[in-house]
Amino acid sequence: METNLNTIHIFKTDIGEKNPDCPMHITLDNHSDIQQWSIDYEDVDCVLRVVSEVLKPNEIIGIVNEFGYQCQELP
């Protein structure tokens, strides 16, 4: 099924390191309200892409901030 475009949230971050064992990785992986997420590590803005039908951008920013990373919604 095609993803509803309004459930995709895009953020600029400073998550520069790819580490599947880091707590943030595990939290996002196991979050019941997150259907899918990915980070483009090659991009200068380390763009975080989250697919969630429930979470609002501010809530996602809050999750990422908790792990000490910057996170800002891209317009």
Added chain:
Amino acid sequence: MYAIPNDEIIILNKKTINKRTFIHLLFYLCKKNRMRIRDIDKEKLVIENAIDQIVQDGFQGFSMNKLAKACNISVATLYIYYKDKDDLILKIGGTIALDFFTNTVKDFSPEMSFEEGLWKQWENRSLFALKNPKEVAFFEIIKHSPYGEAILNSSTKFSDFRTSMHQFIENALRNNELVPMTFEVFWAIAYGPLYTLLNFHKEGKSMGGKPFILTNKMIREAFQAAIKALKP
């Protein structure tokens, strides 16, 4: 539900609204309510520009930021459609591959006689290359990269194509219409001449910079020579 201003409801009820106005209205409402809708034109523009940039600068010189700028869209919009650069290359490559294979097997059957089937392939392949030079150049770049393998393994449609091609060769061998030879040698003789001519045509020149335009007569001439080499 969207709040449509009263005057526009009146227009809608009197059915004086045309399709274009309606689409503009829809976009306006989506923007106002921060709703996103799939914009096919924008997607097409992204694909065209991505192909252009990768053909020109290769994978290394290509970035999501550059692409967004060239398309005059925000980086976020680009990430709505694609997860990252790899996802974008795989999706665009997959679309082109599917288009190429669909066109290549058009009116073709592995049950055809070898000469008839190979000619159909030549016709289809040259038509596709002449109509889609940029897409072919793009596919040439990704074909031998890790992306190429990933794309070909991504859909059963591609393995169906491979099976059909193998079946065609096996039938030709069984019917004694084809000389047994190493697969790569077969491929080089069966399609190499066509792709060499298509390349000359794309460059607009042949050996030593001699101006060149490919004609149907030349394609036929090359095909006859290839068939002569392949048939027992």
